[in-house]
Amino acid sequence: MKCAAFDYHRPADTAEMLARLAEHGPEARVLAGGQSLVPAMNFRLLRPAVLLDANALPGLDRVQADGDRLRIGALVRHAAFHLPVADGPLGRLLARTVPYIAHYPIRQRGTFGGSLAHADPAAEWCLIAVLLDAEVEMHSQRGVRSVPADGFFRASFTTDAAPDELLTEVRLPLLGNDWHVGFYEFARRAGDYALAMAGAALQIGRDGRITAARLALGSVAGRPLRLTTLEAGLRGELPGPDLLREVAAGAGALVEVSDDIHASAAYRRDLCGVVLERALRQALQSLPQDAAA
Amino acid sequence: MTEKRRIVLTVNGTEHAIAVEPRCTLADALREECRLTGTHLGCEHGVCGACTVLVDGAAVRACLMFAVQAEGRTVRTVEGLAEGDRMHPLQRAFQEHHGLQCGFCTPGFLMLAAGVLEETPDIDDAGLREALSSNLCRCTGYQNIVKAVRAAASEMRR
Numbered sequence: 001m002k003c004a005a006f007d008y009h010r011p012a013d014t015a016e017m018l019a020r021l022a023e024h025g026p027e028a029r030v031l032a033g034g035q036s037l038v039p040a041m042n043f044r045l046l047r048p049a050v051l052l053d054a055n056a057l058p059g060l061d062r063v064q065a066d067g068d069r070l071r072i073g074a075l076v077r078h079a080a081f082h083l084p085v086a087d088g089p090l091g092r093l094l095a096r097t098v099p100y101i102a103h104y105p106i107r108q109r110g111t112f113g114g115s116l117a118h119a120d121p122a123a124e125w126c127l128i129a130v131l132l133d134a135e136v137e138m139h140s141q142r143g144v145r146s147v148p149a150d151g152f153f154r155a156s157f158t159t160d161a162a163p164d165e166l167l168t169e170v171r172l173p174l175l176g177n178d179w180h181v182g183f184y185e186f187a188r189r190a191g192d193y194a195l196a197m198a199g200a201a202l203q204i205g206r207d208g209r210i211t212a213a214r215l216a217l218g219s220v221a222g223r224p225l226r227l228t229t230l231e232a233g234l235r236g237e238l239p240g241p242d243l244l245r246e247v248a249a250g251a252g253a254l255v256e257v258s259d260d261i262h263a264s265a266a267y268r269r270d271l272c273g274v275v276l277e278r279a280l281r282q283a284l285q286s287l288p289q290d291a292a293a
Numbered sequence: 294m295t296e297k298r299r300i301v302l303t304v305n306g307t308e309h310a311i312a313v314e315p316r317c318t319l320a321d322a323l324r325e326e327c328r329l330t331g332t333h334l335g336c337e338h339g340v341c342g343a344c345t346v347l348v349d350g351a352a353v354r355a356c357l358m359f360a361v362q363a364e365g366r367t368v369r370t371v372e373g374l375a376e377g378d379r380m381h382p383l384q385r386a387f388q389e390h391h392g393l394q395c396g397f398c399t400p401g402f403l404m405l406a407a408g409v410l411e412e413t414p415d416i417d418d419a420g421l422r423e424a425l426s427s428n429l430c431r432c433t434g435y436q437n438i439v440k441a442v443r444a445a446a447s448e449m450r451r
Contacts, residue, residue: 001337001338002316002318002321002337003316004316005295005314005315005316006315006316007315008298008315008359008361010361010362031362034357034358034359034362035339035354035357038318038338038339038356038357038358038359039338039339039357042337042338042356043338051315051359053362055362079351099423103342103426103427104352104405104409104423104424104427105342105345105351105352105353105354105405105408105427106339106354106427108351108352108353108408109351109353109354109357109358189426190423190426191426191427
């Protein structure tokens with residue numbers, strides 16, 4: 001399995017990259033880590049005429065806090081998140097999520113921005129982006145724009161990015177210390193695509209009650225799903241095992257799944273509740289013991 | 294598009310001036326152009342790990358990188374592990390602990406383990422098993438590979 005022939009360019013700066021994108025448009029693909037793009041090319045599912053290698057672009061490999069946001073350059077490799085990239089709950093959530101992404105050598109090459117641009121429904125970073133209402137920044141010769149994750153992901157492998165646009169940065173909110181976070185996914189084999197995954201972030205007030213909740217499921221639809229009705233059900237409540245189980249049990253009814261070769265629809269629905277409950281439990285582990293009712 | 298590009302690959306400390314099409318993967322360039330056939334190709338889509346090599350010290354799939362991308366980088370393959378006749382601790386440990394049978398996956402496992410241990414010399418058991426889950430072996434059942442890498446890790450720490 002060898003990929004079809006293509007023309008290769010490695011622009012030295014963003015201006016050159018944007019010019020190439022404008023010139024080649026849909027014929028071209030941007031190469032970041034290549035851990036999904038190259039297999040698809042080797043299978044000849046994709047046959048781009050032009051490959052534009054982003055790896056020499058300066059400044060896209062940095063993670064930096066900026067006010068209440070964390071700015072993640074599009075070329076930051078997955079492996080960079082194993083040690084928390086920021087103090088507090090956000091760095092913790094990213095570090096808890098990254099081990100689930102494929103395998104060690106894939107994490108050495110794959111990039112945060114590439115994962116979002118690829119928009120695989122089973123991608124962990126896409127789930128995190130939707131969970132935390134990430135802002136996705138894109139550049140083209142027409143200008144710069146940022147879109148919220150909810151508007152960025154359109155459908156399976158489909159984003160709002162136009163063919164001449166380059167994803168440059170993703171911004172996530174630096175969650176305060178009153179946020180408690182968790183991630184869990186289930187796959188048949190270590191490193192495999194998940195059958196279901198869940199992210200949870202709970203903000204707990206001084207009185208021990210939940211003041212805000214963010215819940216999301218991945219791998220069960222064309223794009224990550226925010227579970228806003230379940231989030232509303234948590235607000236104002238005292239967190240505890242019974243509440244979490246009850247809320248998580250409602251997750252399966254919110255997804256449209258069907259039987260396939262990997263699992264039945266009933267099994268997948270059940271799994272949605274399981275992964276969500278486990279993500280919620282992990283979130284509550286960082287609560288002081290006496291606070292968890 | 295199929296025009297060949299002249300590049301210089303630095304593999305195991307030796308420079309190889311080669312000409313490749315852009316679509317030539319690093320793995321194919323190592324085997325066909327540099328004539329270093331120790332790097333094996335199994336699945337060619339990043340799943341089996343037989344083609345794992347070190348690029349700038351990081352264990353990566355050589356089937357998911359194009360040779361033109363490795364220009365100016367330092368590549369290490371299984372041929373670079375031994376020092377003359379003296380095998381690398383990982384190679385000795387694989388032999389002693391029966392960490393291979395047919396040997397097809399072995400170069401990939403050796404380079405994966407080399408990358409992991411150079412990054413984290415004191416890696417714990419769970420971390421080691423997680424890292425070794427990256428590659429496929431159809432002979433050993435993995436237990437002896439884990440044993441071998443664990444033994445090599447303690448020898449390399451000495």
